[in-house]
Amino acid sequence: MRRIRNDRALFALLIGFVTLAALVLGTIWLSERQDRAARSVRHTLEVEARLSTVLSRVQEAEAGQRGYILTGRPRFLEPYEVALRNIDRDLADLEQAVADNPAQQARAAKLRLAVEGRRRLLRENLARFRIGQPATSFADEFERGRAAMDEVRGIVAEMKASEADLLRSRLEGAEARGAQLRVALVVAGVTVLLLGAFAFLNGRRRLLEAVVARDSLAEANARLVEESANREAAEAQVRQVQKMQAVGQLTGGIAHDFNNMLAIVIGSLDLAKRRLHRDLARAEACIDSALEGANRAAQLTARLLAFSRQQPLDPRVLDVNKLVGGMSEMLRRTIGENLRVETVLAGGLWRTFADPAQLESAIVNLCVNARDAMPDGGKLTIETTNAHLDDGYASQNDDVAPGQYVMISVSDTGMGMPPEVIERAFDPFYTTKGAGRGTGLGLSQVHGFVKQSHGHVKIYSEPGVGTTIKIYLPRRAGEEQAIDVQARPAGELPHAKDGEIVLVVEDDERVRHLSVDALRELGYTVVQASDAAQALTVLALQPRVDLLFTDVVMPDLDGRRLADRAREARPDLKVLYTTGYTRNAIVHNGMLDADVAFIAKPFTIEQIAQKVRQVLDAAPAQVARPEAGLV
Incomplete structure (x- = not known):
């Protein structure tokens, strides 16, 4: 029932608006017709004014010429000359004004001929006077001029009479259009009032219905909020399950690969230990297998860091x-x-x-x-x-x-x-x-x-x-010179020169001993410290240290701040950092700092030999950008 009532109200409003639209369009049409009638009236008045101007010009020319002939005074020629100079333009304006009326066009053409005839007579009389003919001999000429002037006046009167008839009919049309427009405006106003009253009553009824609907919607919304909360909780559980599945896949893959590699390392080392005294060649093969497994584990770690965008890049x-x-x-x-x-x-x-x-x-x-x-x-x-x-x-x-x-x-x-x-x-x-x-x-x-x-x-x-x-x-913009990327040198490992001394700083004892043994194997004199405080003490006591090889992540004072403190006393001290954790003091936004030489843990003897030699051999200005020895 409510829907039928709403449909009827909508239909009534639609009819009302269509009626109003028709009235508005009719009013616009009547207004346009009234404007057109007003323009026609103004046009008629303009034609009459131009007719009067043409007649006045001819009369002024005639009066000026006659005054000059009768008196011989040149001042009478001024209105004569002004009238003859402007009359062609006035005739052209008149012809343009009556261009929409063929009958008036014909009369205007006839008027132009009559004016031309009168102007010719005026010029001829003036020419005879100037050659010496007396004024008393112009009686016949004046009579011919009067006849020509009567013809001009007759044509002007005929054209004015035609325009007067047009003016009367146009004024009557304008008055009729005005009356029709007033009636249309009244009807439109009444229609607007009726539509407004109807819309107000209909809106009031709809408002009451909306209040009832609002209460119903509030109840439905409360139920939806409760259902949404339940759905969000369920979706959160699903997301958690999916997250755990993804983590499970990742950790499962890591565990699978690392277990395989650890199996190779542990098994190979166990076999090497058993075979060391009775079959040295097979023991060495087992050690090579263990090294291969350990290198694969290091590569897996590097790949995981790359995937997570946390590997230290040296661009x-x-x-x-x-x-x-x-x-x-x-x-x-x-x-x-x-x-x-x-x-x-x-x-x-x-x-x-x-x-x-x-x-x-x-x-x-x-x-x-x-x-x-x-x-x-x-x-x-x-x-x-x-x-x-x-x-x-x-x-x-x-x-x-x-x-x-x-x-x-x-x-x-x-x-x-x-x-x-x-x-x-x-x-x-x-x-x-x-x-x-x-x-x-x-x-x-x-x-x-x-x-x-x-x-x-x-x-x-x-x-x-x-x-x-x-x-x-x-793209890298600018004029910087590109580096030459060369293959790493093969053959013998580079060793120490001239008794070079390396200070190793590492808080993990086993890693420190491994680094010390590797450097001593390469011929370096090595001093060691377990933390930054010991390292600063060694630097204070040791007169010569060619390279500071320090871990980055250490308690109390990290490797970067240790290097800064050491360089305050020894500005030319070369520093090589190492770490297995990339988010630290030397890596920002995934990039190594500009003044950093770095080798990642774990590293082989070959890698540390190349890196240490590279840092020591580099000029002071080049130490900041060595090749990264990442595994």
């Missing part, structure tokens, strides 16, 4: 073409001989700012994945080019800033990936390879490194066709 200004060109020999050893490798390096490639070791590791990871996708052989292409990611691309890809980038792509002609695999390709420990053929951390490491370097990585793939993975690193 440099890079020429990516030189880096990729220098990797060819290593890639051949890594991916084997059954693949064709093609390198396409762009000319004029921009510089970028990135960690060369980590970029090299990312490219190797992508090449290994490409190799695994082509078990029967194929083509691997590494390409570099300049790229511009615009606002449109950035709006369709999360965490991408529009701008200029250096792009490195790795393409294969392998099996390709379906969309559901692409979606999860960067997840840690996610892999489509068989058991024992990968950790599932390669692409997650690439993704973490690129994002930590403020870049972007994108996968393009089609099953059965192949895969292309593109790395975008921000």
Whole structure:
């Protein structure tokens, strides 16, 4: 019943508004007609005024010429000349004013001929007077002029009579339109009042209904709030379960890989201990196996840090073409001989700012994945080019800033990936390879490194066709010289020179002893301290210390502040930091500070030998930017 009543009210309002709209449109139409009638009246008055002006000009010319002939005084010629000079313009204005009336146009043309005839007579009389004819001889000419002037007056009177008739009819039309407009306005006003009264009564009724509906909605809303709270609690439980599943997958993957590696380390060392006295060669093989397992564990830790974007990066200004060109020999050893490798390096490639070791590791990871996708052989292409990611691309890809980038792509002609695999390709420990053929951390490491370097990585793939993975690193503007990325030297380990002394500061006793033994193995004279206080005491007593090799995370005074204190007394002291925890005093926003030389734990003797020698051999201005010896 309520709906029928509302529909009727709405229908009545609709009819009322349609009626009002029609009245408004009619009023506008009547107003326009009235304006048109008023314009017509003004037009008629304008034509009459122009007729009077033409007649007045002819009369002024005639009077001036006659006065001059009768008196011979030149001042009578002034109105004559003004009238003749302006009469053509007045006739033109009149013809333009009657252009919408054919009858009046014909009369205006006739009037122009009559005026021209009268003007010709005036000029002829003036010419005869000027050649000496007496004024008494002009009687016949004046009579001809009077006849011509009567013709002009007759035509003007005829045109004025026509305009007067038009004026009467137009005034009557204007009055009629005005009356109609007043009636329309009254009807529209009454309609507005009726609509307003109806709308007020209808609105009051609806308000009362709305109050009732509000109370009902309040009750329904209270029930919805309760249901929403229950749903949020349930969703929170689901999110917690999903989070625990993700953590479970991550910790399960870590536990699985670490247990495998620890099994290799523990088992190999146990066998080596048993075989050490009775089969030295087999014992050494076991030790090599244990070292391999430990190195794999260190690599797993580095990949986890890369995935979580917490690895300490040591970025440099890079020429990516030189880096990729220098990797060819290593890639051949890594991916084997059954693949064709093609390198396409762009000319004029921009510089970028990135960690060369980590970029090299990312490219190797992508090449290994490409190799695994082509078990029967194929083509691997590494390409570099300049790229511009615009606002449109950035709006369709999360965490991408529009701008200029250096792009490195790795393409294969392998099996390709379906969309559901692409979606999860960067997840840690996610892999489509068989058991024992990968950790599932390669692409997650690439993704973490690129994002930590403020870049972007994108996968393009089609099953059965192949895969292309593109790395975008921000362009480095400026004139800085790119570093030369060179392969690490092979052969003998670099040793100490000239009795160089290294101060080792490490709060963990076993790690300190390991570092001390390694450095002594390399020929360095080593002094040691278990904390910063002991280290400052040693520096005060020891006259010569060539290198401070300090842990970063220590109680009381960390390694960075220790180095600052030490350099206050010894400004030329060279410092090498080490730590297994990256969020500390030498790493900010994932980047090593500008004045830092760093080697990450764990490290091998080869790595510490290269790093220590590199820091000691560097000039004081170059110590700040050594190559990172990350594992």
